[in-house]
Amino acid sequence: MNPPQPLSSLTPGTRGVVVEIRIPAEHRSRLLEMGVLVGTPIELVRYAPLGDPVEIKVRGYHLSLRKHEADLVLLRVNS
Amino acid sequence: MAIASKAVSPLRVVLTGNPNCGKTTLFNALTGLRARVGNYAGVTVERKEGTIAGLASQRPVRLLDLPGTYSLSPQSPDEQIARDVLFLQLPEVPEPDLVLVVIDASNLQRNLYYATQVIELGHPTWVVLNMVDVARENGLELNGPRLSAALGVAVFPLVASTGEGLPALRTALAHEAHRAGPPPEPRSFTELSATFGKEAETIESLLETELPERKRLAMAEAVLLLSDDRVLNTHAGRYPKAIVDAIVAARNRLETAGVDWRSAAIEARYARAAAIQMAVTTEISPPGETLSDRLDRVLTHRVWGLLIFVLIMGLMFQSLFTFAELPKSWIETGVNALSNWVESSLPPGDFTSLLSSGIIQGVGSVITFLPQICFLFLFLSILEDTGYMARAAFLMDRLMSRVGLHGKSFIPMLSSFACAIPGLMATRTIDSPKDRLVTMLIAPLMSCSARLPVYTVLIAACIPSRRLFGIFGLPGLTLLGMYLLGIVSALGMAWVFKRTLLRGEPSPMILELPPYKRPAPLVLIRHMWERSRLFLRRAGTVILAINILLWFLVSYPKISESPATESVPQTNQMRQSFAGRAGRFIEPVLIPLGFDWKIGIGIIASFAAREVFVSTLSVVYNVENEKSGSPSVANLANTLKAEKWPDGRPVYTPLTGVTLMVFYVFALQCVSTVAVMRRESDSWKWALFQLAYMTGLAWVLAFLTYQLGRLLGWS
Numbered sequence: 001m002n003p004p005q006p007l008s009s010l011t012p013g014t015r016g017v018v019v020e021i022r023i024p025a026e027h028r029s030r031l032l033e034m035g036v037l038v039g040t041p042i043e044l045v046r047y048a049p050l051g052d053p054v055e056i057k058v059r060g061y062h063l064s065l066r067k068h069e070a071d072l073v074l075l076r077v078n079s
Numbered sequence: 080m081a082i083a084s085k086a087v088s089p090l091r092v093v094l095t096g097n098p099n100c101g102k103t104t105l106f107n108a109l110t111g112l113r114a115r116v117g118n119y120a121g122v123t124v125e126r127k128e129g130t131i132a133g134l135a136s137q138r139p140v141r142l143l144d145l146p147g148t149y150s151l152s153p154q155s156p157d158e159q160i161a162r163d164v165l166f167l168q169l170p171e172v173p174e175p176d177l178v179l180v181v182i183d184a185s186n187l188q189r190n191l192y193y194a195t196q197v198i199e200l201g202h203p204t205w206v207v208l209n210m211v212d213v214a215r216e217n218g219l220e221l222n223g224p225r226l227s228a229a230l231g232v233a234v235f236p237l238v239a240s241t242g243e244g245l246p247a248l249r250t251a252l253a254h255e256a257h258r259a260g261p262p263p264e265p266r267s268f269t270e271l272s273a274t275f276g277k278e279a280e281t282i283e284s285l286l287e288t289e290l291p292e293r294k295r296l297a298m299a300e301a302v303l304l305l306s307d308d309r310v311l312n313t314h315a316g317r318y319p320k321a322i323v324d325a326i327v328a329a330r331n332r333l334e335t336a337g338v339d340w341r342s343a344a345i346e347a348r349y350a351r352a353a354a355i356q357m358a359v360t361t362e363i364s365p366p367g368e369t370l371s372d373r374l375d376r377v378l379t380h381r382v383w384g385l386l387i388f389v390l391i392m393g394l395m396f397q398s399l400f401t402f403a404e405l406p407k408s409w410i411e412t413g414v415n416a417l418s419n420w421v422e423s424s425l426p427p428g429d430f431t432s433l434l435s436s437g438i439i440q441g442v443g444s445v446i447t448f449l450p451q452i453c454f455l456f457l458f459l460s461i462l463e464d465t466g467y468m469a470r471a472a473f474l475m476d477r478l479m480s481r482v483g484l485h486g487k488s489f490i491p492m493l494s495s496f497a498c499a500i501p502g503l504m505a506t507r508t509i510d511s512p513k514d515r516l517v518t519m520l521i522a523p524l525m526s527c528s529a530r531l532p533v534y535t536v537l538i539a540a541c542i543p544s545r546r547l548f549g550i551f552g553l554p555g556l557t558l559l560g561m562y563l564l565g566i567v568s569a570l571g572m573a574w575v576f577k578r579t580l581l582r583g584e585p586s587p588m589i590l591e592l593p594p595y596k597r598p599a600p601l602v603l604i605r606h607m608w609e610r611s612r613l614f615l616r617r618a619g620t621v622i623l624a625i626n627i628l629l630w631f632l633v634s635y636p637k638i639s640e641s642p643a644t645e646s647v648p649q650t651n652q653m654r655q656s657f658a659g660r661a662g663r664f665i666e667p668v669l670i671p672l673g674f675d676w677k678i679g680i681g682i683i684a685s686f687a688a689r690e691v692f693v694s695t696l697s698v699v700y701n702v703e704n705e706k707s708g709s710p711s712v713a714n715l716a717n718t719l720k721a722e723k724w725p726d727g728r729p730v731y732t733p734l735t736g737v738t739l740m741v742f743y744v745f746a747l748q749c750v751s752t753v754a755v756m757r758r759e760s761d762s763w764k765w766a767l768f769q770l771a772y773m774t775g776l777a778w779v780l781a782f783l784t785y786q787l788g789r790l791l792g793w794s
Contacts (some may be wrong), residue, residue: 001528002638015722023587025308025339025341026308027307027587028341029152029306029307029309029341029345030154030587030589031150031587031589032341032345032346033149033150033192033344033345034149034150034189034589034591035188035189035192035349037342037345037346037349039549040349046375048379048474048476048477049380049381049382049384049385049474050474050477050478052476052477052480052566053473053476053477053478053588053590055379055473055592058186059186059188059189059353060186060187060188060190061186061377061591061593062591062592062593063589063590063591063592064469064473064476064588064589064590064591064592065587065588065589065590066476066480066587066588068587069587069589079095
């Protein structure tokens with residue numbers, strides 16, 4: 001089993017499952033409501049041309065979040 | 080018959096759903112573009128309402144289009160409105176007879192998350208399963224009847240953009256207007272843990288006794304109150320203290336029990352949404368790359384994406400700056416012609432002067448903004464309706480976040496190069512109120528098109544046309560310098576405001592990148608016109624009033640008739656007027672900047688609009704100009720060059736010119752901007768703060784420029 005990695009460390013096209021969200025509780029709710037939960041499969045689609053934010057695919061749609069938040073979402077990459 | 084149908088109260092239908100679910104397309108398809116657009120009281124959230132056209136029903140059906148929202152725990156003013164309407168907490172919107180939840184069939188899980196929240200409220204609710212064609216293209220076939228069984232409400236699969244499946248919904252609406260169906264059974268889509276469920280029930284029974292008028296909503300409200308950590312910060316005042324205390328206590332107990340009250344309900348609901356999606360979806364073909372994915376490969380590409388972005392922004396800027404200039408000049412010519420005609424055909428006197436210089440010119444200065452506003456709104460509508468707006472924010476977020484702003488602040492700032500008014504209005508797309516306010520505060524620092532005539536005249540009068548390094552002309556470089564100064568200070572002030580006045584938690588940018596869509600031209604034009612009309616009505620009245628006031632200040636008190644030459648009285652009148660006296664009154668403040676009282680008059684008069692500075696100077700210096708035409712820049716520049724202080728030094732030295740331009744970069748010399756800021760921020764406080772900080776900055780920086788220049792030996 002792969003060790004958990006920050007979402008922001010992955011290369012485009014990588015898929016994995018969220019294992020931990022370290023964003024402070026009071027900033028977490030919108031991300032959760034958008035469907036990024038522990039156990040949710042995610043694909044990293046691309047980084048913006050200037051390196052930040054990142055685009056992910058979750059539950060069949062595309063979402064962008066800043067690297068600052070993506071650093072705090074830990075994924076176990078599918079092997 | 081007509082009287083009888085008038086007496087029937089309409090069936091009130093509320094339309095709600097996630098952003099980008101095609102809700103507005105459905106609204107337009109049902110109401111046939113006959114919507115009334117306004118604002119909700121006290122906020123700049125658009126309120127769209129319309130009657131459903133051509134229904135086979137005597138009772139009219141009124142449709143209210145709520146702003147798109149991701150959840151009932153609001154994060155923006157738009158979402159707050161949607162929540163308040165559904166929770167019957169907005170007095171101006173009566174209780175709905177029917178709620179239509181629109182869900183995007185191609186993005187089912189997240190849309191079901193919201194739809195189930197709404198169904199739980201217990202209003203009579205139907206689900207519109209929109210964009211089944213897109214789902215089909217993505218290889219997914221959805222089973223409507225099965226979805227209806229899972230949700231316990233009627234489901235209407237359709238394609239709002241083509242009208243496929245729409246007749247069934249219209250028939251059902253006509254039927255519902257005739258005889259409403261039975262009230263729905265209470266339902267819950269969140270299997271809560273025993274601990275969480277017990278706490279929710281406690282809050283529920285408290286809500287039922289404390290707020291009996293919303294009894295039906297109590298369970299749903301209890302779960303939301305427990306899970307939404309923002310609600311107690313922002314809306315604690317809406318609930319009796321007993322309830323607030325109970326919520327805090329319940330959360331503490333849950334934390335001790337090791338239950339995450341923030342995520343428990345969200346996780347339970349998503350689990351259910353995923354299960355429903357599984358049960359109703361059949362994969363008919365393997366998911367491939369969609370057209371949207373292919374477009375994104377180019378449009379967010381490291382090189383091509385940025386290049387195309389620059390091209391699109393260039394085109395937009397160009398259209399605001401150049402294309403809008405033509406209709407703008409027609410309007411200006413027309414207004415001048417009308418005002419001259421009035422002057423020549425009515426007997427001279429106060430009334431004629433008020434009519435021609437006050438009212439007609441005042442109305443004129445409002446409608447001259449119209450072409451730019453229309454172009455801007457057209458562009459914004461295209462960017463929004465195609466889905467490119469989200470990509471623009473995605474591309475620019477890195478740059479803007481350096482100064483604490485949001486990717487979405489980029490377009491308002493760019494628009495402000497043309498005119499701060501459309502710029503301020505474009506900030507409506509920014510969700511976070513603080514980010515929006517910061518963007519509004521700094522947008523007018525971008526050099527707008529009205530500063531250009533001021534720069535042009537001053538450069539012609541003061542800046543020697545030398546060449547630097549053989550290629551760069553000094554005048555051109557000066558102009559570029561002023562634009563750059565505006566940009567740099569806008570970003571700098573944003574940085575300052577984000578760290579001082581409007582400090583707040585950095586709002587995480589969680590932005591959906593919706594699939595690209597083809598916009599409908601008729602809807603775009605309609606949208607542009609609705610928003611422009613709102614501008615005319617709301618800002619126009621204030622702008623007109625202040626223009627009349629300024630006319631008064633320049634025209635009174637009248638000097639006594641004197642047997643002078645034709646043109647001198649105008650200059651004397653200016654000197655005598657309240658504005659002229661004010662100019663001399665403020666001279667002591669202007670001397671440290673190297674300005675005399677005549678420049679002071681120009682500054683005061685140009686508070687109506689910056690370009691008025693040029694025409695005021697021609698009046699003050701009595702520059703001959705062709706009757707009714709605008710004063711020629713060259714004539715004015717030559718007169719300015721010859722202007723001397725009493726001791727014989729020239730007034731308009733290069734240093735004065737630069738100082739005056741620096742002053743105009745910063746000073747908020749524009750009543751229209753103040754009026755629009757007042758509207759858009761919904762407070763005089765921020766409008767006056769903006770006026771004060773920009774004027775203060777203008778004086779200080781002009782002072783520094785002038786005094787430093789003198790120290791360095793420039794004159």
